[in-house]
Amino acid sequence: MLERLAQIELFSELNHKELKKLASFMTTVNPKAGRNLTTQGDVGREFMIIREGEASVRRNGRLIANLGPGDFFGELAVVAGVPRTATVTAETDLVVEVLNRREFSSLLDGNPAIAKKILVGAVKRLHEIEEGVVR
Numbered sequence: 001m002l003e004r005l006a007q008i009e010l011f012s013e014l015n016h017k018e019l020k021k022l023a024s025f026m027t028t029v030n031p032k033a034g035r036n037l038t039t040q041g042d043v044g045r046e047f048m049i050i051r052e053g054e055a056s057v058r059r060n061g062r063l064i065a066n067l068g069p070g071d072f073f074g075e076l077a078v079v080a081g082v083p084r085t086a087t088v089t090a091e092t093d094l095v096v097e098v099l100n101r102r103e104f105s106s107l108l109d110g111n112p113a114i115a116k117k118i119l120v121g122a123v124k125r126l127h128e129i130e131e132g133v134v135r
Contacts, residue, residue: 001023001026001049001097002016002019002020002023004049004070004072005019005022005023005049006019008072008075008121009075009121009124009125009128010075010076010079010118010121010122010125011118011121012121012124013117013118013120013121014114014117014118014121018111018113018114018117021107021111021114022099022107022114025099025103025104025106025107026049026097026098026099027097027098027099027100028051028095028096028097028098029095029096029098030093030094030095030096031090031093031094031096032090032093032094033090033091033092033093033094034089034090035089035090036087036088036089036090037055037073037088037089037090037094037096038073038074038084038086038087038088039084039087040058040059040060040083040084040085040086040087041083041084042083042084043077043081043082043083043084044074044076044077044078044081044082044083044084044101045077045078045081045100045101045102046074046077046078046098046099046100046101047072047073047074047075047077047078047098047099047104048072048073048074048088048096048097048098048099049070049071049072049096049097050067050068050069050070050071050072050094050095050096051069051094051095051096051097052069052094052095053068053069053090053091053092053093053094053095053096054066054067054068054090054091054092054094055067055068055071055088055089055090055091055094056088056089056091057073057086057087057088058086058087058088058089059085059086059087064086066091067088073088075125076122076125076126077101078099078100078101078104079104079118079122081101
């Protein structure tokens with residue numbers, strides 16, 4: 001789990017201890033096949049990493065990606081609470097690690113060094129999006 005978090009641009013500046021702290025705020029959930037994990041246009045409040053199973057990503061009803069173990073989505077939602085740009089649906093039963101915005105905010109409020117590093121990671125991620133590097 002920590003290795004996967006470290007590979008996510010938003011969290012790439014965090015050291016092992018900080019990643020462990022972040023992971024302690026995550027919750028394991030088990031959505032069933034057919035459930036929407038996000039809905040395009042809704043305000044985003046969670047970041048998710050798929051541990052087991054498969055999900056589809058649709059924008060304006062069109063399939064744009066398939067996700068599996070290790071894939072993640074919603075990382076900017078926990079920072080900014082921006083509307084979802086796509087609908088993510090569980091294609092199989094899933095095991096997902098979830099970080100909600102409220103817990104994330106309390107982590108940042110109590111750890112200014114982590115907050116600063118995540119800000120740097122968020123800027124890197126936004127740069128990737130601007131440059132069209134994002135998958």
